[in-house]
Amino acid sequence: MEKQVAIVGAGISGLLVCKYCLSKGFNPIVFDLEPDIGGVWLKTMKTTSLQETTDLYNFSDFPWPDSLLGHFPTQQQVMEYLRSYANRFDLMPHIKLQSRVEGISYDGPSSSQTWSLWNGIGQSSKGKWSVTVNDLKTATTQVYVVDFVILCLGRFKDIPNIPQFPVGNGPEVFCGKAIHSMEYATMDHDEAAAFVKGKKVVVVGFGKTGLDIARECSSVNG
Structure with a gap:
């Protein structure tokens, strides 16, 4: 029976994890709050360019297009590259956009052995994860029961780092x-x-x- 894997986040990490899960015969489902894939690149200023050269910033199995001029793509070009990657490996049918994960809970034995047993070849614990998701398009909530959850949210996802000021001086x-x-x-x-x-x-x-x-x-x- 296919392992059901929930992936939270459709940025670069989420896309990679989705492709890897498919290659191992798992059934991944990706949830992302935004209306498009791309993670931080989706919300980056359009005047921003990649700070690394393309030979250091690329998918190993999906090169940048030959039509790309220069070594520092713009935000729009990076987004086009990520969309092409998702389409090339047929990831989009597994991605649910505008889907906010409201909660994650685990039902099963709680021990370190639970993690060591889960190796994707049938030797897993009987525990399951419940992922509560709010579909922003339909304003409905659904609970997905899966075998494993992978968080691909980035280090500071949607949490601004704002200093604390003394009262009256902020x-x-x-x-x-x-x-x-x-x-x-x-x-x-x-x-x-x-x-x-x-x-x-x-x-x-x-x-x-x-x-x-x-x-x-x-x-x-x-």
Whole structure:
């Protein structure tokens, strides 16, 4: 009997895990809150480019298309690459988009032996996982009973890292607008440009996202 595997997240990791499960004869089902696959790339600013060269950032069994010019694809090109990968290996029928996982529970023996027994060849415990999923398209909730659950959510999925401020010395007393980079990234290009046009913008953080936003603000304001 096929092992039923629930995968939470349809980003790069979720797509890889789905393909691997299929290759082993399992029956995977992928849940993702967003309306499309891609994970963080789906919610990345369109002006962002890959910071690694394509020979260091690719699926080993699915090369970048020959039509790609340059070694640092844009956000749109990365998304096209991920969609092509999902279509090439027929992953989309196993992916449920706009599906929010509301809860996960385990029913069975609770011991370290449970994990060592699960090896996909029939020697598994009698335990099962119940995954409660809210379908945002139909506003209905369904419980899926599976043999195993794999989380592919990324390190900081939808959890902004915002510092704690003393009372009376935080954003509530700031006369301007304070937002997190995640909120900025959800804007389309024209909306983001209008948001920063003619404004003095302070970017807190010197990582890739901070640099991308600083460059975009500079470009918009000349």
